[in-house]
Amino acid sequence: xxxxxxxxxxxxxxxxxxxxxxxxxxxxxxxxxxxxxxxxxxxxxxxxxxxxxxxxxxxxxxxxxxxxxxxxxxxxxxxxxxxxxxxxxxx
Amino acid sequence: xxxxxxxxxxxxxxxxxxxxxxxxxxxxxxxxxxxxxxxxxxxxxxxxxxxxxxxxxxxxxxxxxxxxxxxxxxxxxxxxxxxxxxxxxxxxxxxxxxxxxxxxxxxxxxxxxxxxxxxxxxxxxxxxxxxxxxxxxxxxxxxxxxxxxxxxxxxxxxxxxxxxxxxxxxxxxxxxxxxxxxxxxxxxxxxxxxxxxxxxxxxxxxxxxxxxxxxxxxxxxxxxxxxxxxxxxxxxxxxxxxxxxxxxxxxxxxxxxxxxxxxxxxxxxxxxxxxxxxxxxxxxxxxxxxxxxxxxxxxxxxxxxxxxxxxxxxxxxxxxxxxxxxxxxxxxxxxxxxxxxxxxxxxxxxxxxxxxxxxxxxxxxxxxxxxxxxxxxxxxxxxxxxxxxxxxxxxxxxxxxxxxxxxxxxxxxxxxxxxxxxxxxxxxxxxxxxxxxxxxxxxxxxxxxxxxxxxxxxxxxxxxxxxxxxxxxxxxxxxxxxxxxxxxxxxxxxxxxxxxxxxxxxxxxxxxxxxxxxxxxxxxxxxxxxxxxxxxxxxxxxxxxxxxxxxxxxxxxxxxxxxxxxxxxxxxxxxxxxxxxxxxxxxxxxxxxxxxxxxxxxxxxxxxxxxxxxxxxxxxxxxxxxxxxxxxxxxxxxxxxxxxxxxxxxxxxxxxxxxxxxxxxxxxxxxxxxxxxxxxxxxxxxxxxxxxxxxxxxxxxxxxxxx
Numbered sequence: 001x002x003x004x005x006x007x008x009x010x011x012x013x014x015x016x017x018x019x020x021x022x023x024x025x026x027x028x029x030x031x032x033x034x035x036x037x038x039x040x041x042x043x044x045x046x047x048x049x050x051x052x053x054x055x056x057x058x059x060x061x062x063x064x065x066x067x068x069x070x071x072x073x074x075x076x077x078x079x080x081x082x083x084x085x086x087x088x089x090x091x
Numbered sequence: 092x093x094x095x096x097x098x099x100x101x102x103x104x105x106x107x108x109x110x111x112x113x114x115x116x117x118x119x120x121x122x123x124x125x126x127x128x129x130x131x132x133x134x135x136x137x138x139x140x141x142x143x144x145x146x147x148x149x150x151x152x153x154x155x156x157x158x159x160x161x162x163x164x165x166x167x168x169x170x171x172x173x174x175x176x177x178x179x180x181x182x183x184x185x186x187x188x189x190x191x192x193x194x195x196x197x198x199x200x201x202x203x204x205x206x207x208x209x210x211x212x213x214x215x216x217x218x219x220x221x222x223x224x225x226x227x228x229x230x231x232x233x234x235x236x237x238x239x240x241x242x243x244x245x246x247x248x249x250x251x252x253x254x255x256x257x258x259x260x261x262x263x264x265x266x267x268x269x270x271x272x273x274x275x276x277x278x279x280x281x282x283x284x285x286x287x288x289x290x291x292x293x294x295x296x297x298x299x300x301x302x303x304x305x306x307x308x309x310x311x312x313x314x315x316x317x318x319x320x321x322x323x324x325x326x327x328x329x330x331x332x333x334x335x336x337x338x339x340x341x342x343x344x345x346x347x348x349x350x351x352x353x354x355x356x357x358x359x360x361x362x363x364x365x366x367x368x369x370x371x372x373x374x375x376x377x378x379x380x381x382x383x384x385x386x387x388x389x390x391x392x393x394x395x396x397x398x399x400x401x402x403x404x405x406x407x408x409x410x411x412x413x414x415x416x417x418x419x420x421x422x423x424x425x426x427x428x429x430x431x432x433x434x435x436x437x438x439x440x441x442x443x444x445x446x447x448x449x450x451x452x453x454x455x456x457x458x459x460x461x462x463x464x465x466x467x468x469x470x471x472x473x474x475x476x477x478x479x480x481x482x483x484x485x486x487x488x489x490x491x492x493x494x495x496x497x498x499x500x501x502x503x504x505x506x507x508x509x510x511x512x513x514x515x516x517x518x519x520x521x522x523x524x525x526x527x528x529x530x531x532x533x534x535x536x537x538x539x540x541x542x543x544x545x546x547x548x549x550x551x552x553x554x555x556x557x558x559x560x561x562x563x564x565x566x567x568x569x570x571x572x573x574x575x576x577x578x579x580x581x582x583x584x585x586x587x588x589x590x591x592x593x594x595x596x597x598x599x600x601x602x603x604x605x606x607x608x609x610x611x612x613x614x615x616x617x618x619x620x621x622x623x624x625x626x627x628x629x630x631x632x633x634x635x636x637x638x639x640x641x642x643x644x645x646x647x648x649x650x651x652x653x654x655x656x657x658x659x660x661x662x663x664x665x666x667x668x669x670x671x672x673x674x675x676x677x678x679x680x681x682x683x684x685x686x687x688x689x690x691x692x693x694x695x696x697x698x699x700x701x702x703x704x705x706x707x708x709x710x711x712x713x714x715x716x717x718x719x720x721x722x723x724x725x726x727x728x729x730x731x732x733x734x735x736x737x738x739x740x741x742x743x744x745x746x747x748x749x750x751x752x753x754x755x756x757x758x759x760x761x762x763x764x765x766x767x768x769x770x771x772x773x774x775x776x777x778x779x780x781x782x783x784x785x786x787x788x789x790x791x792x793x794x795x796x797x798x
Contacts, residue, residue, distance in 0.1 A: 080294035
């Protein structure tokens with residue numbers, strides 16, 4: 001049983017709350033967040049994703065960040081993350 | 092105590108003034124980009140302008156402004172980091188966004204409702220630029236998460252050899268953004284990236300006590316970052332990265348014991364900044380920042396130091412100087428009437444006084460003078476909007492933006508100039524198809540230039556369109572009864588018909604120009620500024636409107652003359668020479684129309700006394716003095732006067748609206764003896780006797796000119 005959430009292109013501060021809402025409904029199973037459309041990943045949404053990753057993993061499920069573009073990789077990198085560390089909810 | 096709101100309002104006001112400057116810089120930068128300026132500094136200037144507006148707006152809680160500026164800035168940042176190469180359309184969008192940004196700034200300043208829909212539409216467009224780009228982006232090379240090169244001894248040797256300074260210092264920066272940082276549209280990601288750009292950086296995020304998703308309040312920030320930065324920078328440079336978020340985050344900067352510092356590097360040659368000797372961690376107090384920050388700022392842009400002065404104070408100064416000029420004239424008059432020798436000390440002193448007065452006056456006028464740049468930038472917006480409205484591709488070329496003109500003149504030029512620009516775009520330029528058919532580029536050009544020419548400011552609006560269709564103009568004028576149907580008019584005269592009230596050749600009224608506001612309004616506005624406007628047009632080549640304005644509205648170099656017992660002042664710059672007439676100089680064309688022979692040419696005679704209604708028309712000009720004047724449009728005329736009193740500076744006193752606007756009279760002045768004298772407008776005098784009423788005369792004039 002797994003669930004996929006396709007992320008919005010712009011994950012700035014105004015997207016943080018909707019993102020948290022969307023993720024909360026998907027905590028009960030393995031979760032893949034698909035970053036193929038993302039052009040901007042801001043710190044507030046990063047925080048939501050991190051929290052979601054920790055929560056999902058604590059519940060014994062898998063959390064995966066998929067299809068991160070080079071741009072997202074770079075943005076993650078500048079904040080000290082890779083898709084893997086993000087998925088693990090650690091730095 | 093005083094109202095606590097006051098200082099805030101003041102700061103706010105100065106923020107908006109600063110915004111105007113930033114917007115100007117933004118426009119400049121965009122123009123340079125459009126002209127193909129590949130300079131990386133240009134895009135940096137553009138980016139910084141938007142960024143600074145955002146920063147300031149955040150501090151004042153102008154959220155709409157912050158939101159828009161932020162997204163705009165994001166796109167510009169892509170350009171800055173070479174991930175987006177703006178094409179023509181993108182630049183157009185940048186211009187629109189800049190226009191909109193200035194709208195937003197004004198709306199915020201005046202507490203007007205904000206144009207949110209436009210914001211949304213533009214933001215969508217801007218985001219599209221980002222979206223399109225995702226496919227073709229490349230991994231930027233400047234981000235390297237690990238500072239491996241530290242261990243290369245060669246590098247630090249090289250560095251040592253190069254400038255003999257300490258090994259590259261290593262900094263530890265703790266950075267924890269507060270909610271306000273996010274709220275004001277700032278993004279840690281961007282800050283971190285800028286920090287990384289300083290040198291080798293290792294970023295790690297401190298997740299801290301991040302709650303589970305169900306307990307997470309998305310608007311409470313928990314993340315903090317620790318950055319180990321190895322870069323040859325000082326603390327001020329690091330702090331400069333966080334300049335706009337000062338107070339919105341926790342920031343600790345510590346200088347580490349240098350890992351690359353070999354023991355021998357520590358001992359010799361302490362450099363000026365040796366306070367930070369290796370092994371001596373620099374205290375992370377914020378105190379060094381204030382002293383260092385101005386240094387960084389002045390290095391960044393070597394702008395001149397400027398004082399902002401209330402315009403009212405300058406007005407007062409100008410008025411006082413005007414009084415001083417009058418007073419000085421009075422003094423010189425009374426000294427003269429006291430019968431002092433012109434070589435006496437008093438008279439010499441007075442001469443010096445006169446010179447100083449003039450210097451003071453020039454200096455005061457210079458205070459009020461401003462470059463026409465801001466005006467021209469407004470016009471480039473008009474061109475963009477007008478060309479979009481009529482669906483023509485138009486490029487505005489400006490020249491002489493740094494020409495300085497009195498501030499009041501600039502303000503009052505905006506409306507007429509707007510109208511002329513719209514006219515040029517709407518009526519002047521042909522459609523793209525028509526242009527193509529006649530072998531021109533599809534993109535129409537409108538050229539806006541300003542220059543100083545012999546004590547006046549000349550502003551030209553030129554298009555490379557179809558030129559004036561004189562046949563059509565004449566037909567329209569006849570149909571509207573503005574000229575008799577049998578009138579024979581020269582080209583210039585036909586062109587001047589455009590300035591008649593109630594004239595419009597546009598076949599249909601477009602929603603752009605031709606709304607009943609004609610060129611006559613433009614002409615009136617220019618004349619109220621003491622200026623003149625003229626047209627030059629060539630069929631299929633284009634039309635040029637030339638506005639000529641006095642440099643200032645306050646003082647005039649005049650020639651004081653007597654006419655029929657009245658004292659009049661004529662602007663000195665139009666006077667070419669004076670003549671004393673003998674009987675054979677004058678030739679009569681018909682009763683009331685005479686010409687004078689001057690150096691082989693013929694110049695029409697205008698009898699000032701008769702034209703101003705001071706006395707009946709004279710028939711014999713023998714022994715009269717005439718002033719030969721030459722106007723901007725090349726017309727010459729001989730004005731008959733009775734005597735010349737003096738050449739002097741006069742202070743222009745505008746005639747109130749309650750006076751009848753007499754043709755030929757521009758203003759009045761107060762002379763040294765307290766007498767009031769009228770200042771003449773020579774162009775108006777001649778026009779008042781002008782081509783429409785007496786067309787045949789000016790025709791002959793013209794021929795006489797050529798002969």
